[in-house]
Amino acid sequence: MMLMSKKSFTERCYELLKKVPKGKVTTYKSLARALNTKAYRAVGEAMKKNKHPNTIPCYKVINSNGSLGGYMGSDPKNLKKKIQLLRAEGIEIKNNKIDLDKYLYRGL
DNA sequence: TATTTGACCAAGA
DNA sequence: ATCTTGGCCAAAT
Numbered sequence: 627m628m629l630m631s632k633k634s635f636t637e638r639c640y641e642l643l644k645k646v647p648k649g650k651v652t653t654y655k656s657l658a659r660a661l662n663t664k665a666y667r668a669v670g671e672a673m674k675k676n677k678h679p680n681t682i683p684c685y686k687v688i689n690s691n692g693s694l695g696g697y698m699g700s701d702p703k704n705l706k707k708k709i710q711l712l713r714a715e716g717i718e719i720k721n722n723k724i725d726l727d728k729y730l731y732r733g734l
Numbered sequence: 735t736a737t738t739t740g741a742c743c744a745a746g747a
Numbered sequence: 748a749t750c751t752t753g754g755c756c757a758a759a760t
Binding site for chain 3 (some may be wrong): 634635636658662664665666667668669671672677
C-alpha cells in the first residue's frame, strides 16, 4: 500500500474545493489563502489538470474580481458549460460576473 | 538543478 | 472600463 504519501498542493486544493457548499463559489485566491500561500496561479494550474470533473467541482472556482476564469482549458467554448453548471445551483451571472458578496463561500 | 509556464492578482497609465 | 507590468509559486520540462 501507499505509505507516507504526502498530499500534493494540487490534491489539497481539491480537498478544499469539495467543502464549498451547493449554491456557493470560491476563488483561486481564496483557496490559496486557505492553504496559507500566495500561489493563486498554482491553484489555477491545479484546476486545469483536474481529470475528474464529476468528483471535483472545479466550475465553482472563479476569479477574485467575480469574473469567471476558465474551464477545461482556456477555451471560451467550455465556459458556457461552467456557466450552466453554476446557474444550475442557483448562482446568478450578470455580465459574465458573479456577485461575490452574495455567493462567495467564506467558510474555508 | 535551472528554466519555463500558466483556468491568477493588484496596482498603474 | 481596458490594457500593461511586475509579482506570485507549484509543476512540468
